[in-house]
Amino acid sequence: MTAPHPLPFPTTRLAVVSITRHGIALAGRVIAALPGATLFAPQKFHAEAAAAAPGACVCYEGKVGDQVAALFASFDGIIAIVSLGAVVRLIAPHLKNKESDPGVVVVDEAGRWAIPVLSGHLGGANAIAGLLQQAVGTTPVLTTASDVRATLAVDLLGRELGWTFEASHDEIVRASAAMVNDEAVALVQEAGSGDWWSRHANGRSGALPANIQRFARLEEVEPERFGAVLWISHRALPAELAARLRGKRVIYRPPQKTA
Structure with missing residues (x-):
């Protein structure tokens, strides 16, 4: 995998959730590599959490499921060192839309895999998985078609350059x-930096996809x-x-230069 682009939000907006002793130890390594992140763990593991993430842990009473609403409201990214099936069930009642849902990544206790589960692009889950690869050696498991095929992700184009886009869902x-079905796509650039491909949020390299004119x-x-x-x-x-152009256009707005 090529070097990941930085997160679309500061690491202070990143929560790491673990519910087991072994998972808490891994969470400590993650937080050490991503300063500003916060560990959430059960109160019964307070000593382990405090040792793993000194000054950066919150311990809760009760069930982890009772914490999800607050995590969704307070954080832009969530790393869950919890089983994939459990995470799916826990977050399902709280899903709204891809524009506002946080990026959620599941990591196994052994630290082998980082699986973006929710908001891979706009929410930054794919970027989180890339950072985890650097931080603790996990292997990202990416399933978004544009990433698998290393083509252009239209909802990320120019994000690292401060571009915004105007388009409906x-x-x-x-x-x-x-893009992913190799249909002809017109790309018109009248403004903004020309190096958006080499600095693309997915870390692309090489030539533009052949279906772009x-x-x-x-x-x-x-x-x-x-x-x-x-x-x-x-x-x-x-x-x-x-x-x-109705229904088929995406408009990108680079920052206006100021005098």
């Missing part, structure tokens, strides 16, 4: 599907020829193209 889904102006594109149109610009969408 359905437009992101359609554009993502066009680049343009310098949106007016050069015939929308009907493409499964998706990715437009990087400061301009407002031209009214004469709005209807032809």
Whole structure:
């Protein structure tokens, strides 16, 4: 795996949850490598948690399931050293949408595998898994198609450069599907840094995917020829193209330069 991109949030927004002694020991290694993260463990393991993560642990009474709502509200990323099946059941009642759900990664007690379970892209779970590979030697288990195929993830394009995007959920889904299914995709860059591929949030290298055709102006594109149109610009969408692009465009907004 190539070097992971840094998290889309500070490590102070990262919770590490463990419910066993062996898991707490591993959690201590994680927190040592990711300063600012907080360990959550059962009160009965207070001594072990305090030793593993001095000054960075919170111990709770009762069931771990009772902590999930607060963890979702207070943290952007959760590393759960808990079985995958248990985590799925625990988080299921709290899921809202990919734009707001935290990134959740499951790690086994032996520290062999890091499995992004929720919000791999926008929530940063895939990035967390990459950092865990560096920190404790876990192997990321990535299942998102764009990562498996090492192609462009439309919901991450330019994020590390401060770009934002304008698109509905359905437009992101359609554009993502066009990318991973090798449909023709138009990429129009009128603004922003040109090195977004080499600095891409998924750590891509090599040539752009063959199904991407680049343009310098949106007016050069015939929308009907493409499964998706990715437009990087400061301009407002031209009214004469709005209807032809409806449902298939994602607009990226690089930061405006200030005088």
